[in-house]
Amino acid sequence: MRIEEGKAVSPSKSPTMADGVERMDNESIKPEKMFTLKKWNAVAMWSWDVECDTCAICRVQVMDACLRCQAESKRDFYGKQDCVVVWGECNHSFHYCCMSLWVKQNNRCPLCQQEWSIQRMGK
Amino acid sequence: MSLKPRTVDFNATWTLLQETIHGVITLAHVPRPVWNDRFSDVYSLCVAHPEPMADRLYAETKLYLTNHVAKLLNEVLEGGDAHLVKNYFKYWTDYSIGARYLHSLYLYLNQQHIKTQKLSDAEIIYGGSDTAGEQMEIGELALEIWRSGMISPLGYKLVKLLLEAIDEDRLYHTTTLPIDAVKGTILSFVEVQTYKKKGQLQLYQELFEEPFLNSSGEHFKRDAARLLESKDVSLYMEKVIAKIDEELFRARKFLHPSSLPKITQRCETHMVAEHLLFLYSECKNMVQGERKQDLSNMYNLLKSVPNAMSVLVETVLDHIKSQGLVAVNNLQGESVHIHFVENLLEVYKKYRQLIQEVYKGDQNFMGALDKACSSVINYRPSDGRSPSRSPELLAKYCDTLLKKSTKGISESEVDEKLSQSIIIFKYIDDKDIFQKFYSRMLAKRLIHQQTQSMDAEEAMINRLKQACGYEFTNKLHRMFTDMSLSGDLNNRFSTFLKNDSIDLGITFNIHVLQAGAWPFGQSNVTSFALPQQLERSVQMFESFYHKRFNGRKLTWLHHLCQAELRLGYLKKPYLITMQTFQMAILLMFETTNSLTCGEIRDTLQLNNEQIQRYANSLVECKFLLADTEELSSNTSLRLNTEYSNKRTRFRITAAVQKETPQEVEHTMNSVEEDRKLYLQAAIVRIMKSRKVLKHNALIQEVCAQSKVSFAPSIPMIKKCIEALIDKQYIERTPHSSEEYSYVA
Ligand SMILES: [Zn+2]
Ligand SMILES: [Zn+2]
Ligand SMILES: [Zn+2]
Numbered sequence: 001m002r003i004e005e006g007k008a009v010s011p012s013k014s015p016t017m018a019d020g021v022e023r024m025d026n027e028s029i030k031p032e033k034m035f036t037l038k039k040w041n042a043v044a045m046w047s048w049d050v051e052c053d054t055c056a057i058c059r060v061q062v063m064d065a066c067l068r069c070q071a072e073s074k075r076d077f078y079g080k081q082d083c084v085v086v087w088g089e090c091n092h093s094f095h096y097c098c099m100s101l102w103v104k105q106n107n108r109c110p111l112c113q114q115e116w117s118i119q120r121m122g123k
Numbered sequence: 124m125s126l127k128p129r130t131v132d133f134n135a136t137w138t139l140l141q142e143t144i145h146g147v148i149t150l151a152h153v154p155r156p157v158w159n160d161r162f163s164d165v166y167s168l169c170v171a172h173p174e175p176m177a178d179r180l181y182a183e184t185k186l187y188l189t190n191h192v193a194k195l196l197n198e199v200l201e202g203g204d205a206h207l208v209k210n211y212f213k214y215w216t217d218y219s220i221g222a223r224y225l226h227s228l229y230l231y232l233n234q235q236h237i238k239t240q241k242l243s244d245a246e247i248i249y250g251g252s253d254t255a256g257e258q259m260e261i262g263e264l265a266l267e268i269w270r271s272g273m274i275s276p277l278g279y280k281l282v283k284l285l286l287e288a289i290d291e292d293r294l295y296h297t298t299t300l301p302i303d304a305v306k307g308t309i310l311s312f313v314e315v316q317t318y319k320k321k322g323q324l325q326l327y328q329e330l331f332e333e334p335f336l337n338s339s340g341e342h343f344k345r346d347a348a349r350l351l352e353s354k355d356v357s358l359y360m361e362k363v364i365a366k367i368d369e370e371l372f373r374a375r376k377f378l379h380p381s382s383l384p385k386i387t388q389r390c391e392t393h394m395v396a397e398h399l400l401f402l403y404s405e406c407k408n409m410v411q412g413e414r415k416q417d418l419s420n421m422y423n424l425l426k427s428v429p430n431a432m433s434v435l436v437e438t439v440l441d442h443i444k445s446q447g448l449v450a451v452n453n454l455q456g457e458s459v460h461i462h463f464v465e466n467l468l469e470v471y472k473k474y475r476q477l478i479q480e481v482y483k484g485d486q487n488f489m490g491a492l493d494k495a496c497s498s499v500i501n502y503r504p505s506d507g508r509s510p511s512r513s514p515e516l517l518a519k520y521c522d523t524l525l526k527k528s529t530k531g532i533s534e535s536e537v538d539e540k541l542s543q544s545i546i547i548f549k550y551i552d553d554k555d556i557f558q559k560f561y562s563r564m565l566a567k568r569l570i571h572q573q574t575q576s577m578d579a580e581e582a583m584i585n586r587l588k589q590a591c592g593y594e595f596t597n598k599l600h601r602m603f604t605d606m607s608l609s610g611d612l613n614n615r616f617s618t619f620l621k622n623d624s625i626d627l628g629i630t631f632n633i634h635v636l637q638a639g640a641w642p643f644g645q646s647n648v649t650s651f652a653l654p655q656q657l658e659r660s661v662q663m664f665e666s667f668y669h670k671r672f673n674g675r676k677l678t679w680l681h682h683l684c685q686a687e688l689r690l691g692y693l694k695k696p697y698l699i700t701m702q703t704f705q706m707a708i709l710l711m712f713e714t715t716n717s718l719t720c721g722e723i724r725d726t727l728q729l730n731n732e733q734i735q736r737y738a739n740s741l742v743e744c745k746f747l748l749a750d751t752e753e754l755s756s757n758t759s760l761r762l763n764t765e766y767s768n769k770r771t772r773f774r775i776t777a778a779v780q781k782e783t784p785q786e787v788e789h790t791m792n793s794v795e796e797d798r799k800l801y802l803q804a805a806i807v808r809i810m811k812s813r814k815v816l817k818h819n820a821l822i823q824e825v826c827a828q829s830k831v832s833f834a835p836s837i838p839m840i841k842k843c844i845e846a847l848i849d850k851q852y853i854e855r856t857p858h859s860s861e862e863y864s865y866v867a
Binding site for chain 2: 032033034035036037038039040041042043044045046047048049050059060061063064085087093120121122123
């Protein structure tokens with residue numbers, strides 16, 4: 001497997017390589033590239049795409065479970081998937097748990113006082 | 124014989140009866156028919172017509188016995204002091220047996236006449252009524268007459284002779300008087316009272332035991348003084364233990380069993396409790412020399428004296444502590460962590476064993492072992508200014524065992540060692556620091572596929588969970604979850620690529636980690652100009668991922684990514700596993716012969732420290748040649764086209780994966796930050812549920828909550844309270860500055 005985007009070896013820049021052993025032995029094979037990337041084991045980290053890391057209602061980082069879920073030790077082995085983030089039309093974000101309790105008292109965003117309506121939910 | 128009541132001639136009957144009584148009480152031969160006739164006579168007198176003669180019979184019998192005992196007393200006295208005990212014992216033996224027979228002969232009188240008069244047991248025990256003047260059963264009456272007629276006048280003299288006999292036995296281990304006479308006489312003081320419902324031992328205790336204990340006490344004092352002359356604690360203890368054994372043996376030979384603990388206690392008082400300082404004087408030497416026999420003796424002796432053990436316990440504690448510190452002091456080299464843990468375990472096991480053996484597993488000593496281990500393990504070098512290294516070293520020890528390694532160590536051995544490591548873990552105060560290091564190392568094992576066995580990993584986490592609770596291992600569990608979720612994600616991504624007929628040109632594999640659960644903060648993420656070869660993979664995966672999940676963003680952790688690169692420019696092809704940064708540097712030489720470190724840094728947008736580290740690793744592996752010894756921005760690097768190695772497939776990641784001192788430092792610093800957050804969260808949690816709380820109560824609750832993970836300092840908690848007041852999470856109540864309320 002070769003990298004399609006990979007540049008071909010430039011003979012002028014590495015003349016010795018152009019006469020590589022393999023190529024001499026087997027003319028039918030394409031010229032051996034200097035470097036061929038075979039495999040990449042990548043590592044990435046996901047987090048909620050939020051403007052502010054902290055939930056203004058419970059004052060806990062949104063990547064962690066909300067205070068209520070933490071206090072109740074509701075965390076299972078699948079982390080805090082139950083305790084997701086919700087974004088309003090105003091683009092402010094909170095724990096879903098926190099916001100669903102908040103709107104029962106006051107249907108406005110606690111940060112900008114706009115009427116609260118859900119733009120999207122974390123998943 | 125008729126059972127019908129009839130008139131009886133008392134005098135005639137009594138004369139016959141008296142003759143038989145004499146035979147019975149002196150154990151002379153009484154023919155069966157005579158016995159039967161007298162037995163009937165007792166009945167006849169009791170039911171005599173017109174008046175029963177039971178009371179008269181009782182009075183005559185009592186008088187007879189009284190006279191009989193008076194006669195015996197004379198005979199005993201006539202034998203002289205030398206034979207006093209022997210004679211007393213002889214008459215007592217006969218009399219006490221005879222009294223039992225007599226009791227049987229008077230069966231009818233006892234059961235029909237006296238029992239009905241007698242008070243119930245309960246009345247005797249609780250009523251406290253006076254039983255004098257009451258009629259007694261004949262067997263009891265006989266004993267009571269012996270007590271008043273024989274023991275009362277003779278007791279003092281007897282006891283003096285008995286004590287002399289015991290002293291003689293102490294001196295010569297033999298007595299002039301026969302042993303059974305001495306013992307029998309002593310026990311007669313108990314036996315003569317056995318019919319009593321309570322206070323059976325009273326006569327024995329007052330008449331004999333008290334003088335005996337007092338004279339023994341004097342003897343022990345003299346003996347202790349004599350033994351102390353040798354000034355040898357070890358010898359003294361041996362002698363005292365032998366003395367106690369000997370006295371117990373003697374007590375069993377002569378005394379009532381109830382006296383055994385009392386004599387031991389007297390001995391311990393005068394020979395141990397009164398000479399504690401003498402015993403203590405050798406304590407330290409014995410403990411340091413680990414003289415097991417001496418220590419065992421010391422333990423056994425001190426055990427009897429209230430509060431005397433603490434000096435020995437403290438000495439043992441100090442000794443274990445200093446042995447522990449010696450075992451882990453000045454460790455050097457690559458395997459410090461292994462020596463640290465295994466040396467400590469050795470010390471722990473050695474002294475645990477010693478405590479079992481010498482101190483019979485006594486809780487005081489187990490407690491001392493715990494305290495000693497805890498202070499060694501949490502020892503902070505340079506007068507407490509440096510943190511304890513135990514959390515880091517223990518985590519590293521576990522890492523070494525859980526990592527794939529070439530060392531020939533069996534799975535069960537690894538399991539055993541890991542389970543032993545929990546012994547050390549339990550003593551660590553800063554368990555949160557251990558958790559930090561452990562999670563960093565676990566993360567690296569998982570991501571770099573260096574885990575020896577997932578079973579072993581999970582078993583270890585479960586051990587930690589058992590020791591510290593779910594909170595403690597929660598994040599570690601989340602890491603495992605991410606691993607399995609990532610496997611699933613990779614499968615779905617391949618399907619996605621196949622369905623859209625996309626060929627990335629490489630084998631692509633990814634771990635997607637949940638931020639917060641893994642010990643890689645955003646601070647580890649640096650800028651990096653992605654090599655063109657990787658761009659498509661990143662783009663495709665991101666678009667796949669964002670289709671699957673809402674509201675998430677991905678941060679690529681390039682410093683953790685690894686690539687497998689085939690080198691085609693050498694005499695034979697090589698397949699090298701390397702870090703992405705190493706690969707990116709190498710790839711730059713595809714178009715150029717030589718580059719300076721500065722050029723590479725600018726192109727890849729890495730920082731100086733990274734260039735130093737990664738370029739240097741390539742120079743060390745000889746893939747690159749540098750024109751200066753030390754790398755600087757101006758150092759020119761070129762590809763080593765003469766590179767050769769017997770192996771054609773290997774990894775060069777190890778050098779850059781090692782925990783750097785900066786990382787260790789960073790880990791320690793992040794602990795401070797995490798503790799503050801942990802405490803703040805705890806305060807908010809407590810205040811939210813309690814609404815209003817006094818300062819001290821709040822501090823107490825916070826300490827209780829954080830105990831499983833670390834011991835917070837009070838100033839730190841105070842700082843966190845101040846910080847939360849600043850951020851308006853809580854406020855001081857208007858009426859007191861020592862009280863807080865939650866700001867909703
Ligand atoms: Zn919240
Ligand atoms: Zn929640
Ligand atoms: Zn808003």
